[in-house]
Amino acid sequence: MSPIKLGRAGRDGLPAVVGAFAPSWLVEPPDGVDPTNPKHLAELERRKKLPPAVVQWYNPTAEKCCRAVTMQHDGEAFIPRPxxxxxxxEPDGFAAYLAETAKWVQFFDAKQQTAAEPRIRSDGTFYAFQKPMKESMEQMLDRWRHRIWAQIRTRPEEPCEYFLPRHILNSIVNKAHVCTSVERLKTVAADWDYADTHGQLLFDYLNEALTGFSQIFKERAAADGPSSESEAEEDTPGVQLLEKTTLAVLHSFCREFNLPKSGNKSVVVNRVAQYFIS
Ligand SMILES: [Zn+2]
Structure with a gap:
């Protein structure tokens, strides 16, 4: 087994780039550094405890690049590839790599700055979510961002975090019931870079889901009687709830989870139950 396991970065045969991070002591000091310097001696001792291939991998030379080290370690022939x-x-590769890293640093900085959720109140159109519905909504939005991002990204290795970052997605999930207009959605998704180009698309998607969820609330309230609104967790039997679930909701779920809209009903019912009944 290779001591350097970078995993499979690409999916579905798509090209991918791996960035490997290492502590500075793994890098050998340049020539001319005082060999008796205690810091360097201590670092040398630490490197000696590692498999030689790992040290070589992080200290590539013109004669032996990182990939050559790995291939030699695995007993495979090294065929140079530009x-x-x-x-x-690829001596110029660092620039692109650093730019990519800078993008992530920026992303996490922005995340910290906007940690406070925007204050916006419900206008009463939709009910606040209960836990299983929040989870369903989170999964639906996650699938949505993957699907849309796959259509618009310029490079396949760009993660959908660039498009709809997780912290914005979470804000939308937590405040979905107040998003009764595109403008309200944009307030909730405050620093979303794609609000102007994809806000309407997301709003339409969200609105469809919210209408379905709201239908479930109404039907549950009708089934449970007038005192049911304050009821927090599920004690309605799942089957009873599902019998009352509207066709529109089922259709929306079928599309989300790639299920047939006709045919084997039990498959659909089981999957829906999984997402609604915790
Ligand atoms: Zn190489």
Missing amino acids: GCCVPIC
Whole structure:
């Protein structure tokens, strides 16, 4: 087994880039550094405890690039390939890599700055979600962002976090019931870069789901009687709830979870039950 396991970065055969981070002591000091320097001696001792291939991998040379180290370690023939690794085979690769890293740093900085959720109140159109519905909504939005991002991203390796970051997605899930207009959605998704280009699309999607959820609330309230609104968790039998679930909701779920809209009903019912009844 190779000591350097980078995993499979790409999916479905798509090209991918791996970024490997390592502590500074793994990197050998440049020539001319005082060999008796205690810090370097201590670092040398630490490197000695690692498999030599790992140390070589993080200290590639013109004769032996990172990939050559891995292949040799695995007993495979090394066939040079242009741009196979940074910095030996692709000396300019660091710039692109650093730009990518900077994007993430920016992303996490922004996340901290906007941690406080915007204050906006429900206008009473939709009910606040209960836990299983929040989870369903989270999964639906996650699928939505993957689907839309796959259509618009410029490079396949760009994660959908660039499109709809998780912290914004969570804000939308938590405040979905107040999103009764595109403007309200934009307030909830305050720093969403794609609000102007994709706000309407997301609103339409959200609105459809909310209408379905709201229908469930109404039908449950009708089934449970007037005191049911304050009831927090499920004690309605799942089957009873499902019998009352509207066709529109089922259709929306079928589409989300790639289920047939006709045919084997038990498959659909089981999957829906899984998402609604915790
Ligand atoms: Zn290489």
